[in-house]
Each structure stands twice: as C-alpha cells, then as structure tokens.
Amino acid sequence: MRTFTIIWFGQLVSTIGSYMTEFVLTIWAWETTGSATALALIGFFSQVPRIPVTLFAGLIVDHFNRKQLMMAGDTVAVLATVGIGWLYLTDSLQIWHLYAAVMLNGSFGQIQSLAYQTSISSLVPPHQLTRANSMNSAVHYGAAIVGPALAGVLYPLIGLLGILGVDVVTFAVAIATLIALHLPQPAPLASPKLETLLTKLTFGFREVWRQPSLRALLLISTLFWFFHDLGGAIYDPMILARSNGSAQVLASTAAAAGIGGVTGAILLSAWGGPKRRVRGMLAGFIGAGVSKTLFGLGRSPQIWVPAQFCSSLNFPLLGSSETAIWMTQIDPAQQGRVFAANALVVQVVSAGAALMAGPLADRVLEPAMRPNASLAQLLGGSVGTGPGAGMAILYVACALAMVGVGLVGYWVPELRLIERPLPKPEPPASG
16 A cells, blocks of 8 residues: 555645636636637537547556556646646637647547556455545545635735646656556456457447446446536536636635545545445445535535535445446456446547536526526525526536436446456366
8 A cells, every 4th residue: 555655645745736726717717708608618629638548548558557657648748738828928818728638638648547447456455445445536626725725815815826836746656656656557457359449449438348347337426427417517607607707615615525525535434434335335325425415506605515424425435336346347457448448438428428518508598597587487496596596507407417427336236246356267278
C-alpha cells in the first residue's frame, strides 16, 4: 500500500489544483455568457474526444508502460493550463478556448486515468481494493473541499493567472511522485498471433457482453450515470441562476460535496465496505438520488448545503463498490481493455446527456417556468418560478430516475450472481 499511497497523494495535490482552476473558469464563463448551454458544453466537449480515444486506450494501457502514460497525461494537462493562462494574459480568452482545452485534456486524460485505475490492482492486495478505491474517492471529494475554498481566498489576491500558476505547481508534484516510484507492469496474456486490430479493439466489449452478470452491471451503472450527468450538466448554472450569480454560494455547495465525499470515504475506509458489493452500489444509487431530489427542490443554501453533503456521502460507497467488483472479476492484464470498453459506453451516454441538458434547460424548461407560464402554474409550488426553476425541474426528474435505477437493480437476477471468484486457469497439459 505504500507505493499506492504516495501516488495517491500526488494525485490529490494535482486534483486540488485542477479544482481551483475549474472553479474560477466556471465563474468566468458564467459572467461572460450567462448561459446554461455554454457551461453544459464544457462537459460535452470534455467527453467527446474521450470516445474515439477510449477505443484505443485499453489496448495502449495493456501494452505500454502505465507509469509513463500517467506522466504524459499530466504533462498535457500542464500545457493546456499554460495555454489558457497565455490567452487570458493577452486578453484573448474566449469560451471556445475552454472547449478546446477540455477536449485536449479529455483525450490524454482518459489514457492517464485508465493507466492509474488499472495499476491499483497491481499495487494493492485484493482484500484492500474497496479501501483503496474509497481513498480515490477522497481525492475527488477532498479536492472539492480545498480547491474552491482556496480559489475563493486566493482569487482576489492573485487573480486567474495566479490560480493557473498554482495548478501548474500541483501537476509538478504529481509528476514528481511518479518519477520517484516503480509501478509493476502486469505480464500481458498470450493472444492469438493472427488476432486482428478490430478483434483487439473489441475485446473489452466481447469480454463483458459474454458474461450476463457483467453485462447487467454495465447496463445498470450506465443508466445511473446518464441521469446523473444529465442533471449534473445544469448543476452550476442552476445554482448561479438561483443565487444571483453568487460565487460564495457555489463554493459552499462545492465544499459541502467535498466534505460529504471525504466523510463517506473515511467511513468506507474504516469499514472496508459491504460483503455484497453490489448491494452497496445499489444502496448508493438510491441514497444519492434521494438527496439530489431534496437538493433540486431547495431554493437556498440552507437546503442545498446539507442535501449536497448527504448526496456526496453516497458516492464513495457506490463508486468503490462497483470498481471493486470489476477489479475482482477481470484479470489485471485485461483490465485496461475492459475498463476502456466500460468507459466508452458511459462516455457516449454522458456526452449525449451534456448535449441535451443545456438546450433543454435554456429553450424549453426555463421559459416554461417563468411566472404565469403554463408549467409554472403546475409545478411552481414545488420549485418556485423565475431564473433557475426550469433547471431545477430537470434536476429533480433526473434525481428521481436515479432512485428508480437503484430500486430496479435489486430485481435484476444477473446482478445477484456477479460476485463470483475468477475462474482458476487450467494447468498446462504435461507432454
């Protein structure tokens, strides 16, 4: 666990810097455009390049040095951050530059994150996988606490360029931890010599699809993440619209998300996770959906902050449980291709969700929830009317759908059979 913990620390520092940059750029984009579609498109353009890259990412990660791939991903992220800083310094930064930057980060970041994820099972013993994955949840949520808070304090003092500079330093820390350590590389499994490129690229899909339990796991989790990302795409603009563009309110909900996630990760690390991981995943789906429903119905930080805390409390449980299932069911030498196939499916639906969310909010639901509009007469008593109310309707609908996905999962028989041990390889025939 020592090597994993050092790498984990480097990723935590780097992610804090990334959250600082993301926070100040979100404020800049909202002040510049005032459009939910513009902010949702940042998520869309982040996902789009991941789709073609993921086709090859699994093959790359299973056949090339994973440590070097992680370092390359961090280096590209540094270059993108420096590019944004230069454009801002020359008073040339536009919203489409952010789209280009997240596309570049998305392309190389997919390989970097896959290389990191598939290295875990080589660094951590099987009985510690849920705990290790809960520590990874703490990276995301810990950064969500520290990143926006630091950005809020430092932004008035050092400005956008200063925040970008801090981000560059945090990436350097992550790269330094990788340089200093050795990451074991699993020996590749033997494959037919005449195996075509198409066969190699589709291996992950075929491996999942031939096993009913893994197929059910992929479908149920993809459905959950579709509704999660559809609502998540309008999360920031909904809060900004309903708080008169308050950066403090947005930072407080981000901090609540981080505190809830870190609390969940700490509890899960101490507990070790449920014996039946699939039940932990489904319970997390339901808990997150219920909390997000309350968040969407709220109209002030007094509701948003505790609801966001409760929502994020569930994500280490659901994410760590699902990831641990995949890690125990797939051979380490094949995890890159299988995880890439799973990521590709989720990315396609997530990109579609991000593309749908902005126009649906800006052009349909927001006008329909203006005072005296038709939908406002029907639902205004639940979420109010005016700016942000249409986005709240979409957010609540997605949250309720997440609850439904979790409940349906308990009735899927294939999921009950999923936590079986890997089949032991047959001994070679003696000559």
